Amino acid sequence: MVNPDRRRRSSARRPARAQGAAPRPARPAPAEPRLDGPVLELDVERIAHGGVAVARHEGRVVFVADAIPGERVRARVTDTGKAKFWRAETLEVLDASPDRREHPWAEAGVDRAPEHRAGGAEFGHIAMSRQRALKAEVLVDALARFGGVERAVEVEAVDPALAPGADPELGTGWRTRLRLQVDAEGRVGPYAARSHRVVPVASVPLAVPELAPLAPVDERFAGARSVDLVAPSLGNPWVVVDTGEATRGGRTQRIEEQVGDRVFRLDRGGFWQVHRGAAATLSAAVQDLVHDELFDPRAANHDLYGGVGLLAAAIGDRFGDTVRITSVESDARATEHAGTNLADWVGARAVTGRVDRYLDELAAAASPSERERLRAATIVLDPPRSGAGRQVVERLAALAPRQLVYVACDPVALARDVGIFAEHGYRLDAVRAFDLFPNTHHVEAVARLTAIV
Template identity: 70%
Template sequence: MLDLDVERIAHGGVAVARHEGRVVFVADAIPGERVRARVTDAGRDRFWRAETLEVLDASPDRRPHVWPEASVDRAPEHRAGGAEFGHVRMPRQRALKGDVLRDTLARMGGVERDVVVEPVDAALAPGVDAEAGTGWRTRVRLHVDDDGSVGPYAARSHRVVPVRSLPLALAELEAIAPLAGTAVGASAVDLVAPSDAPGEVVVRMPGDRRDDAATRTIVERVGERRFTLDRDGFWQVHRGAAATLTRAVQEAIDPARFDPAADNQDLYGGVGLLAAAVGDRFGAGTRITTVEADARATEHAGANLADWIGARALTDRVDRYLDRLAAEADAAARGFAGATVVLDPPRSGAGRAVVERLVALGPAQVVYVACDPVALARDVATFREHGWELESLAAFDLFPNTHHVEAVARLAAIV
């Protein structure tokens, strides 16, 4: 056992303390606290990992955990995972996320920038308890143990733990979740609540594969606009996230640089959410190409973007697509040099190859939507190596009671 004075928060939702000069990453603690912790991984020279067993001197920002089954009162091996900030008051949660984003950008991206993480506008997320950070998840995956027990994984493990509540989920999903039942033979149980239909329980069996011919579609709404997608396809999890990002991308685009006739791009475009955001702001004549590797998502994007004559949806890997564009001698003449690019890569980020290809093509501006501070900072550093700078940054708390944060950045070449 160690008694630790917690110094700061680290990326990933764990806090940082020191013991005899060695860094200790400790879970379920808040900077400023003194905790008693058990070391779980001492096999590294540079740092250890530990779990809080008892809070000796609590932060004024500590509160009873919003998910009792994840509370520090439980033994660490029985704490439900997925709500690692649930013991922290909401304003401090957002401040901690801002600290991580600011520090990561400075350390890895070379950019000093104050960051304020904004809550989701209550008007965009009806039914969500913004003060508690609960009732926002429209999609939840539960796992199934060998004996058929259904529940989340314990924190930092792949062990199913029984729970009686799912406070981060929409109330309608929590009400139908089979927490007291069994699903012998199943691999997982998904809870899904689309905008235009009741919540649904979907039992997954080992070896299940997506069957394009039989895939069920759902409809999600963002304001007055409807988006069709596969029930198993990607959509933002927070009830108000899609609307929040739509507004944020629209506000991030510099209208003085935007040319509706240019070869504007929505890369990693999914079913067309952010391409639609661009079209809605700049009008039906806007040219925009959305590129997505998932063929089913591209099919839906084509239909979802039918309002714009100049919209098209392509199935392709973004890196290969940009390679082909760069190989075309008339790429600049086609309008890419004056284009606005919306970039919404997976958690791993766009990566050096994609960023370098983009800057070589010379768009007017890039609006980068990021769900991981490290990936964003790394890609910002690559942009800066090639003469681009971070011009604006907004951050949103789309995953309350977790360490995750979403950011929307605008980058442009230094003139």
């Protein structure tokens, strides 16, 4: 185990290793997959939300990991708990897709036993262009099934200029944040997929080049829970060992991230997009999707789930220093930073509060003139993976803003909310999607919704 004093020391060449952040609540462990289930030969039909493919056995749906539509595989059933479907892990590829490739992370490859495959790179066996095509299929299907919208969508790669050091063909070298778990014996590694079993690894190829060599994959941390690695765009990277005990200055250590010419302050443990080029990509997408003719800089514009002010700043940078915009975020520390990060705009303010409660209070207290400013508003929202949900969507629709720009990291949650907005007189005008998580099933989308007049 590394000497604790060494963990706290900072230098230009080696980042500080600090015992870390305040304790996080324990998550319930997922049921461990069966290792003795039946082995089936399956013809893989299509991709499903969640990074698994769909096959059928005697009429029953089987969700298969590590397979590609069009392949025939031998797979072991790991979960028969659901009457309508089973889950299975690919053991052998009998008829490979032309898009199958060697996994860029050796410890996640299909040649390993499923229980020993590193999780977190479930699309790594698929060529990059096919990965993006499959993600587009999931988004298009979700919009049709849950949003009632037929829309062709292309998943765009991140501009390589925004992610120096990343390999766009392999999909590696892009993660600026990485969490490694620690098992009861102090060994470090990622969890196996759909498991809380720690898998020892020799490398972390998705991490940015300056972070990957610092991953302590060959060290032991007895008594620790996890190791977080953080590489801000400005300053030295960090390796933070979480012992479950709050340490002075842990989460609240300030770092800086640069997006274009603008610098954002935030806590080291605060939320920031993990792909090196994601913040710039999403800022540009939000700027692009705000409809000029519908935007009023003097209206009651809002950035909901605003974090440290990234997207509010994108609006300000596009429309000038007379913009009025309110960032709403439940994390008080993030709101504090947002206030500093948005100081260039006199009409900008940052409010701490839950979005649903804030909207209730806003509606209750709004005067007739304020309601008029809300109806003229542009609302940007970037909710968590679960989406905004019916309550927030209905509260927003009742305020009747002209346009909403919705940033989503889950296609089903986005589609569901698009469908709810449609119930209240809003249509999906435009949507773009971005591959901000190469070698995983995750995809980010930005959508514009406008009121039907």
